[in-house]
Amino acid sequence: MSEATTGTMSGAAAPAAAPASxxxxxxxxxxxxxxxxxxxxxxxxxxxxxxxxxxxxxxxxxxxxxxxxxxxxxxxxxxxxxxxxxxxxxxxxxxxxxxxxxxxxxxxxxxxxxxxxxxxxxxxxxxxxxxxxxxxxxxxxxxxxxxxxxxxxxxxxxxxxxxxxxxxxxxxxxxxxxxxxxxxxxxxxxxxxxxxxxxxxxxxxxxxxxxxxxxxxxxxxxxxxxxxxxxxxxxxxxxxxxxxxxERIYVMYAGRVVESGSTKDIFGNPRHPYTLGLLKSVPRLDEVQGSRLIPIEGMPPNLIDMPGTCAFLPRCPYAVEQCRTEPWPELTCVGEGHCARCYVNVEERRS
Amino acid sequence: MRFAAQRDPLVVAAPQHMSTRQVAVHLLLRKGLFMFGAVVITLMILMAIFAPLLAPYDPNAVDMQNSLAKPSAQHLLGTDNLGRDTLSRLIYGARTSLIVGLAAVAAAVILGGILGTVAGFLGGIVQAVIMRIVDMLMSIPMLLLALTLAAVLGGGLKNVVIAISVSMIPPFARLMAAQTITIKERDFVSAQRSMGAPKWRTMVGTVMPNAYPAVLVFGTMQIGAAILGEAGLSYLGIGIQAPTAAWGAMVSLGFPYLVQYPLLSIVPGVAVMLVVFAFNMVGDGLRDVLDPRLRGTS
Structure with a gap:
């Protein structure tokens, strides 16, 4: 393209100034x-x-x-x-x-x-x-x-x-x-x-x-x-x-925000299994050659009669007992401006 | 290198095109029936404009000595029961027919178009009220409605135009409402709404221009119907008042002499038929050109 559209492009997004300020x-x-x-x-x-x-x-x-x-x-x-x-x-x-x-x-x-x-x-x-x-x-x-x-x-x-x-x-x-x-x-x-x-x-x-x-x-x-x-x-x-x-990303699922945070947080440290699923289904350059993309199994829930529990539960590979018995958790912040709606610490479970 | 620079993909995308209008004209010229219709209508318009120059006699000049004369060198199409020259009356009659046809349809397009657009665009109760009234009017046969109106208002050119246009409002309103309902669901209407455009602006600036092909086609055909309607009213004696020349009245005038001297009714009758046919063919041709799905076929 012409220089007009490439002029100010500087690789990554602008410095992540703390949004709160x-x-x-x-x-x-x-x-x-x-x-x-x-x-x-x-x-x-x-x-x-x-x-x-x-x-x-x-x-x-x-x-x-x-x-x-x-x-x-x-x-x-x-x-x-x-x-x-x-x-x-x-x-x-x-x-x-x-x-x-x-x-x-x-x-x-x-x-x-x-x-x-x-x-x-x-x-x-x-x-x-x-x-x-x-x-x-x-x-x-x-x-x-x-x-x-x-x-x-x-x-x-x-x-x-x-x-x-x-x-x-x-x-x-x-x-x-x-x-x-x-x-x-x-x-x-x-x-x-x-x-x-x-x-x-x-x-x-x-x-x-x-x-x-x-x-x-x-x-x-x-x-x-x-x-x-x-x-x-x-x-x-x-x-x-x-x-x-x-600079920031809101991940939505079934009519709610399930995770929000800076682009760095979402990509580097996703805290919701759905975000993780989305990331895994996108091809990456740094991937091992020949590895497959992993789709998220199943379908989004029917929004007419939603269960009281987490809407992602049926598709979630990380679900624990708490997810089945307790209602969908509130959006809780796990770091500076990084919030997720999940009981499980996906980071720990993955390792 | 210079060559490569010239071949910017976006510049190449700019077509060396004929304008849309040129394409349409090009397509129309290839259609025989459309051309026939267009020629007939053009001749009729010229005839109406230059009637005083073209007519060999005063259309209202009575010559009792020479009534019901057969066609001759003096009177190319003969004379009527009062000895008036049929050709001259035919030429002047074109004026009446054309004025009624164009004026009635124009009025019906404007009123019906506004009613239909408003009904279709606003929907809900407004649509229900307008369309039910239109349906009511539509349940009365067009000629009967025009007849009733003409009887109430009295004869004369202006009242004939009013009567015919009122009876033509329902079909235009329904056409426009149907068009509006499909157009308002299109993305560019919501895009315009997202720019903060008020409703009237969308109706006038977006809905109406998009509906215009359908209205143009239908309107052209309705001109023929309006001319026929005027002829019908005049034939029944509540249209154009004597002695003004009108084709319908001329047909009616020849009625008592149908066996003895059929030409008197046949000449204006053929004229009406020809003109109605011409308007229909032009309408057909326009539809074929304006409807991209039919373009290139037939």
């Missing part, structure tokens, strides 16, 4: 999301809490259906309702509880796209096929920043240049179907960042893209977010892809 820009507390289905109520997000600090890049990791996207949609109040419903909790952004705002009220609309932007999994489907790239690119800018004497075309061209699309002057007049998936995602990133939001939420931003583009996209997002002093939340199911870009 910074002020959280977004604090989610005990968030609950339910989906009403004919078979019963699905507790898609069941008491999730997390913080996001200024200038921080965080990943939310987990399998499909573990509530990671639902959490982010709830933060933006974008859940399809019915059947979705925010059943409780707080989303404190810059001192205000976003959940107190009316879903489509002007305050919430100002936050959406203006202060918290979101980009989605399928970039091609996220663009309106009948409008030119230029026309839709400026929409968020127009809504939140207003065109201050600039023409919308100039704004669009600048935005396209920002995300490294060549021949931007020509390409503004193209339609989405004339763009590749990676370029569409660049457009979405440009759109999301057009008004310098405080937070960018990227919901599986690389899933629909091929592997070579994935790295470019993450690199681009990281660099732009750094430049704008925004925070970035990357939702993904691929721990490997995000490892070098994020």
């Amino acid at each position: 910074r002020t959280p820009i977004l604090e989610v507390r005990d968030l609950r999301v339910q989906f009403k289905t004919p078979l019963g109520t699905v507790n898609a997000v069941d008491g999730v809490s997390y913080e996001l600090y200024e200038d921080e890049i965080v990943a939310v990791v987990g399998e499909s259906g573990c509530g990671k996207s639902a959490t982010q949609l709830a933060v933006m109040q974008l859940l399809q309702s019915p059947p979705g419903r925010i059943a409780g909790g707080e989303v404190v952004f810059e001192g205000q509880d976003l959940l107190k705002f009316k879903k489509n009220g002007p305050e919430m609309r100002k936050v959406r796209g203006g202060q918290i932007a979101m980009i989605f999994q399928e970039p091609i489907n996220s663009l309106n096929p009948v409008l030119t790239i230029g026309d839709q690119l400026v929409e968020a800018y127009e809504l939140h920043c207003g065109l201050k004497g600039q023409t919308d075309k100039q704004v669009a061209i600048d935005l396209l240049k920002m995300v490294g699309i060549p021949a931007a002057e020509k390409r503004v007049n193209d339609y989405p179907h004339q763009f590749s998936g990676g370029m569409c995602q660049r457009v979405m990133i440009a759109m999301g960042l057009s008004c310098s939001p405080r937070i960018l939420i990227a919901d599986e931003p690389t899933t629909a893209l091929d592997v070579t583009t994935q790295a470019q996209m993450l690199e681009l997002m990281k660099n732009l977010v750094r430049e704008m002093h925004a925070s970035l939340v990357i939702v993904t199911h691929n721990l490997g892809v995000v490892a070098r870009y994020v």
Whole structure:
């Protein structure tokens, strides 16, 4: 790629400044999301809490259906309702509880796209096929920043240049179907960042893209977010892809956070069997040649009738008697900013 | 090395394309029936615009001496029972038909489109109320509804347009509601919502442009139906009032002389048929071009 996207890349993520010393820009507390289905109520997000600090890049990791996207949609109040419903909790952004705002009220609309932007999994489907790239690119800018004497075309061209699309002057007049998936995602990133939001939420931003583009996209997002002093939340199911870009990781399972910590802690010293399983299922360069990836056996639990015990129990190779008789443990911290929801000390059991 | 630098993958991806519009026009020109329809409609429009120049006689000039004349050099299509030149009346009648067809459909598209978009997009109680009213209107046959309205409002061009457009609102509203419901589930609508766009903006800026191909196709075909509707109303005597030339009224006028002098009804009848057929063919052609799944077939 061009030097524009490689400029500030410095190998590992930025120095892990002790998060406690910074002020959280977004604090989610005990968030609950339910989906009403004919078979019963699905507790898609069941008491999730997390913080996001200024200038921080965080990943939310987990399998499909573990509530990671639902959490982010709830933060933006974008859940399809019915059947979705925010059943409780707080989303404190810059001192205000976003959940107190009316879903489509002007305050919430100002936050959406203006202060918290979101980009989605399928970039091609996220663009309106009948409008030119230029026309839709400026929409968020127009809504939140207003065109201050600039023409919308100039704004669009600048935005396209920002995300490294060549021949931007020509390409503004193209339609989405004339763009590749990676370029569409660049457009979405440009759109999301057009008004310098405080937070960018990227919901599986690389899933629909091929592997070579994935790295470019993450690199681009990281660099732009750094430049704008925004925070970035990357939702993904691929721990490997995000490892070098994020500072902290939240691992979710069955609608709850099962482990959280700095990237170093999660990779070097995972404390929850699920995290361990995720790590083992990602190929590594330092692995013995010919060794196999170890999948996590079984399926995530049915979220309609959850057992009172640990939701990972049926799939857990480390389970002890305590896991079967006692309820799912609370998130307990085992180190500086490193918390896990498990009775077992996985570290000890492994050795 | 310089060559390699030029071949940036992203630049290569930029196609040396024909614009979408050029492709559509190119495809349309290859369709015989579409071209036939387009030519007929163009001729009709020209005829309507230049009626005073084209018509050999004043369409309302009565010449009792010369009533029901057979086609001749003086009167190419003969004269009617009052001795008025049929060709001149046909040419002026094109104006009436075209005005009614375009105006009625335009009004129905706007009103039906807004109702359908709002109903489909907001859903819930709003949708239920709007769509049930539309269903009620739809249960009355179109011509009967127009007939009732025309009878209440009285004849005349304006009232005929109102009557026909009101009777055409339900199908447009249903089409638009159905389109809106599918479009609003697409990702770019939630993406737009995530940017903080208000609902009306999504409706006008996103839903409507995406629904336009379907509405354009259906609207074109409905122009034919509206012209037919006007002819029907005029034929029944509650449409365009005499002596204004209108094709439906001309058919009706020839009715008493059907055995003796059938040409009087046949000429305007064929004109109506031709124009309705032309609008249908153009609509068909547009559908084929605008629907990517049918593109390239047939």
